[in-house]
Amino acid sequence: MFLRDPQSLLSAIPAILIAITFHEFAHGKMASILGDPTPARTGRLTLNPLKHLDVYGTLMLLIVGFGWAKPVQVNPMYFKDRRKGMVYTSLAGPAMNLTLAYFATLFLGILSPGGWLQIFLWYSVWFNVVLAVFNLIPIPPLDGSKVLFGLLPPAMVIKLLPLQRYGNILLIVLLLTGILGKVITPVIFTIIGVLERLVGLIV
Secondary structure (H helix, E strand, O other), rough: OOOHHHHHHHHHHHHHHHHHHHHHHHHHHHHHHHHOOOOHHOOOOOOOHHHHHOOHHHHHHHHHOOOOOOOOOOHHHHHOHHHHHHHHHHHHHHHHHHHHHHHHHHHHHHHHOOOHHHHOOOOOOOHHHHHHHHHHOOOOOOOOHHHHHHOOOOHHHHHHHHHHHHHHHHHHHHHHHHHHHHHHHHHHHHHHHHHHHHHHOOO
């Protein structure tokens, strides 16, 4: 998707790194706030992108426009309310991405930049919204599945847990066949449109 154009690639890579890094940092920080020391112990409470990159997920972002990062390990046993704790921790990453997308859109409206900065900010909007929407899909191991498991009755969660082993395969198939893109792309553009209206880029 971006590998064919060197200028786009140079703008896309830092946008991807920032989106992924802050996404995973937000997961770790929320878990830490809720009492879980695991992210700190495993070195994930950091803004160093090398700690958060997943090779295949990053390549997917560059090639097909959708991808993922290396999940932050958390231990819900430390949470006072395990189910709520997992929901809050899982939502923290997408919430961070939507926040970054809002500010990138805001800077586009305020600065009206040109050249590399404009391309970088547009990619920042795109990748942050992509990560937020993509990760809220309720397929393991994405954040959406953890939110869903936290909201469903425990008996139903137990029945669904065996499906986790097939999550990555299902995601890759849906990505490579283009099915997933057709489903979530309209959602992504709708959110971007809302952000643009919020900052006054479009009326």
